[in-house]
Amino acid sequence: MTPEQMRDASLLELFSLEAEAQTQVLSAGLMALERNPAQPDQLEACMRAAHSLKGAARIVGIDAGVSVAHVMEDCLVAAQEGRLLLRAEHIDVLLQGTDLLMRIATPGDQDGEASVPAFLAQMAAVLDPAAPVVAPPAPLPVVAEPTPPVSTPGSLGEPEPELESGSVRKLGKRGGEGGERVLRVTADRLNSLLDLSSKSLVETQRLKPYLATLQRLKRMHGQGMRALDGLKTQLEDSGQGPEVLEALAQTQQLLAETQQILLQQAADLDEFGWQASQRAQLLYDTALACRMRPFADVLAGQSRMVRDLGRSLDKPVRLIVEGEKTQVDRDVLEKLEAPLTHLLRNAVDHGIELPERRLLAGKPSEGTVRLRASHQAGLLILELSDDGAGIDLERLRQSIVERALSPAETVAQMSEAELLTFLFLPGFSLRDTVTEVSGRGVGLDAVQHMVRELRGSIELTQVAGQGCCFHLEVPLTLSVVRSLVVEVGGEAYAFPLAHIERTVEVPADAIVQIEGRQHFWHDERHVGLVAASQLLNRPTPQGDEQSLRVVVIREREQLYGVAVERLIGERVLVVMPLDPRLGKVQDISSGALLDDGSVVLIIDVEDLLRSVDKLLSTGRLERIERGSRSGKGAVRKRVLVVDDSLTVRELQRKLLGNRGYDVAVAVDGMDGWNALRSDDFDLLITDIDMPRMDGIELVTLVRRDQRLQSLPVMVVSYKDREEDRRRGLDAGADYYLAKASFHDDALLDAVVELIGGAQG
Template sequence: MIEDTELREVFKTASEEHLQKLDEGFLYLEKYPHDLTKLEELLREIHSLKGDAAMLGIKDVSQLAHQLEHLLGEITRGKQIISPETSDRLSLGLDAIYKLVQEAVTGEPSGINTVHVLAILMGANNIKTSLQDQDKIHLKSEKTIAISTSVKEQKVAKNTSSPNTQQPEEVAKINESSFTKTEPDENTLTSETPDISSSYHIETVRVSTRNLDFLMTQTGELNVTQIRLFHRLAEIEKITNLWEEWSRDILKNCFLVSGLNVNDHTTINNSTQQFQNYYLQTEERLENLGLLINNLRNSIHEDIAKLDLISRNIGTGVRTLRMLPLSTIFNIFPRVVRDLARQEGKEVKLIIEGGESKADKRIIEQMKDPLIHLIRNAIDHGIETPTERKKSGKNSVATIKLRAENTASQVIIEVIDDGRGLDIEKIKQTAVKQKICSQTELASMTQTEIQSMIFTPGFSTKKFVTEISGRGIGLDVVKANVEELKGNIHIESQLGKGCLIRVILSTSIATINVLIVAVANIYYALPIECVKTTLLVSIESIFTIEGRDTIIFDNEPVSVFPLSDLLNFSAIERDEINEIQENNCIIIQIGNEKLGLFVDDLIDVQNVMLKPQSKLLKRVINVSGATILGTGDVCMILNPQDLMKSAKKLSTSIFSSKFVQQLKVEKVNKKSLILLVEDSIATRTQEKRILENAGYEVITAVDGIDALNKLKIRSFDAVISDIQMPNMDGLTLTTKIRENQNYAELPIILVTSLASHEDKQKGAEVGASAYITKDSFNQEVLLETLKRLV
């Protein structure tokens, strides 16, 4: 019996299909013995079955399959003809394989004498006698095999007595001995007839993925219909409220009429009576209408609750049918790693974790090649030779870990190696050499952004092409495949310690959970997996770093943009902004990168059907697909990765300039006093001239200590400081200033050549109001920032 549960199930499913096709094919060949196409097809089936059995160590099945393959080959080459005797041999061999497969799957003894069957397949004499002997051996098994999805007649021995002379009890004994007794009575069981009334059952059904895709689509449509019913229910609630309001008015008027004192006027009394009768009739009709409305409302409530339960169960069921364990592809990697490592002269151990994690069938199919390429890349680029590893104090045997895990709605796949890691400097040099980016752009990039450049088309730090990874396929293809599956990929690495590449995918690609937002009265959806949080942001809490609007979130600076700007809504004007207004902001996160998006309103969180774009719109910037909401409106599902890229292309936010314009920040006659702290005389002179030309009064200081001394004797409107200075640097100066409560609101702008993400974060942590790098220094940016803060 196959010990591994998963492999046992895989072999069972695969062998069912092979055996069914072989069984049908052998019957077909009896009628059409010269059909070479069918013979070739049967050769492929028996060859696949032989290979599967050999891989799992089922030698008996492998041997019999090999002999059947040989016999079919002889027929194909014309050295053997399909005679009744040949057909008997083929059938006998197939029957024996059926029994042996069942033994491997269930552990029940088959009673098959493999040597005996092989002798028959190889042309032993007295085939009929041998067949009868073999049938007796078959009866020793506890139960005739019933392979899933193959409906095969079972041979059941029958008593030699006439059926008319048997009592029901005797028939029962015969059936029992045929299926349950270990040693049947051969004196009473000598002939055989097929029993088609028992042992026929189908355990599994093979379904075309196209049919599953159709069901999944219909499940999504069912969800949309359910949402539409919720809207209808809301309309009924409005009708109910209207009815209640109308009923109150009628009742109030009825009381007013009945209270009129008109005893002195007969005409009015008659009119009053008529009015009272009318109101009574109206009240009765309203009451009946109210009963109908309430019954309708309650019924729809119940129907929606039932529909919700049914649609969720159907959706879960269909998604489960498409879900496969990642071990389906993980199991092929040990051999891949072994062969590649030997080819490269390296020693590599592969560790697989989380193979039981599941994902949609299409995801598993499309991730096979990207994962193979990531492993190839790790062995070729990342893993050192045993000699190199020993010199660096590592174990000579490298480790590659392939790990997967499921979250509530995602599957995370990681490829981790303990090799040399990524060399940031080499990546920078290659990026500049290949004109992927400039030195100025590199200066403002985070470490993660620089490492992610290995996914750029054509990027490679190797000076020569190898057999393993130099096949014209770069890591950009891996990224493209992941993005096609609506996932994201990011990298973490430490030089000399190793590298981790993490792929995050939704377990289902048919439906997606989204946050629906409104921008200029148009609805858009953001995948909920990328939404870190939502918050209200006041205008006064926004400051500028390098011309970008920024807020502090989780103690680090995060750039913020109106979503309308990223979507190029240039013709749409935003509502008037004021200092106390709070704006809806969505913080999205991909890997370690965060971005804030201002929207007009937050609408709802829904599970929607993701509809792919047409071929004419196969790739639209910032858009990954569309869905239809319960209202019938089409809603675009935005691509968070594209939004990140679009934000990086904007040098400044229109939101900021509008804020400045609407607050009407204008020059006043009184000159603002600026303290300029800079140790470089050339930079100090240039910045002083810029500030004075803009109408500011400037006092200079050569370092942080000099600046603190001048702060004690004068009151300044703002401080502009370098960071790297002797005696006291700019970060320490900022900290000292903020320690004094009198300077808690004093604007401090850091102008420095330190452009890393970590440096900017330090600046925000110590209390800087804005951060401008010298590499991208622009006097308009400095003046606009100062104008806004002072």
């Protein structure tokens, strides 16, 4: 809040701000005192915070706040003077008082004051050594701010914390590092500032071609001056009159003056361009830094939540955080809060054992949950581990078989990593009964979904009897991405560096064919090779280069080489979201501007790899040829087979392929329609009954398209009724063949009848 806002704010608003800051001090201090009740610095900090809140509440006339803060202060003073030894029961009551103070200070919360008498009664019992300590009810859900539970489909109604991507934290928290003044700025304004600063940085780069033109003009001007000097010598030798020589001298003087002006202007523009680019870069860096916040901002209340949940389950648990000052984009922090809360609750509920079991296993009675944050190659690396019991793999196998997710024989042969992936399936749980706290596994599909929305990944590992570890990798910022810019089909595309294993130049003779697919040897393994031009529907490059420039990309365990035309270089790109009216653009996540102002599309690597798998499964992956373009041989005719039955599809592909036709396949009508629009074929063979788009719809679209309306179409169907034949022919098919009666020769004869032999 700015000084002006401070002057204009009401006393109640100021009290609310102070309560927010002081209750944070109280929560942190009380949890530290629970582990070591005799820490004088923590006792002093908590006592001063309660005293400050008492005075502030008295000034604004909130008697309930005065009463609560006063008894808390008395309790802390008694602990300071040694008259009271703080135990976990006392900490419970004091933390409840901390929550109550925050509720009293929150405008519009009418229930806070109603809870004061019960709290004062509990505090009276605490302060009277002769009276038994009254066990408080469950802590008030104010500090940890948990989300309401929802039922995951398939989880048999078991409640779990709701994971919402739009989770918004409260703004304007005090406690700036080093006493810095904190201003409230909306996210939209920050986004606009970053957008404008990135555009200004791009605009300053446009000065470079102007400066280059001036340098060229200087050279041309100098050539003109030298040409005039030569002309003067020739005129003097030819005996021209003084009038001609005087006119030439005036011209030379004028050019000399313009040369000085040109030199000065070029120098000034050079200086201005340098200064402008420096300031634009500083502006951009500063705007970007405004979006970055320490990772600790997402942890507000998490230590308290872990402690309170452990108390409710009779499990003493401590959260240890490392790397809390790691800087992360504020949008990433907001979207990390819900999944981290869920993982922490699971760690306490299903990871940490009861104290008796821990002691029997040789562990300390207090469980430990450790959260480590660090930077690595433009990524935020989070490791959330516990020292609990780990996952019972045998029980996991039984659960997989019981849910009919996989046959028992297959499950018995699965590795540990393969078994753990089942925990990320929707509704999967190892819980036998419904409890108030979600068990490990329930909701992990939602956690994985949110992490993937951040263009990140999550991996689970465990050691039986020693605990589990979740390894998360997400970008530090969603606003900027470090990328490798490449050229495909004459256009620029960017691969995020986080997904790039390396770039290599592969000689043409190093490409091998394995099971009909192209591979090359990399890092002691064969890596599948695909053409970026085919994936992105760009023109196939023409040439006879003897090597390929390949970007090796990795997504978890998948590794592929993507052949591109040219490597432009590494760039830090400001992400510009695509217009939402476009929907999800296949294989593309967003756009950006290069230094020269040209547009570059940023690759969605996960989507791209799905496209690769689809091409592999349908047999449509094209070969990449380099250094062997001989131009010999006739062009083979191309046939597109569209059928949702793998058996029929492959049968037709082999029959036609053996006869010499170039065959591509599609798994349904929609897939076939996309293939027809992006490539040229001589014949379409389609089934009728298919998901997403049936054969009749496909034939109708073909006949309506100006480019495809003359394409020969054959309908092959299991149905052999006259009305079905009429439907296909009425839609525009040229030939109808029933699957039940057709044989190899019938299909091949029909194809020859429609388009002739395989060679064109």
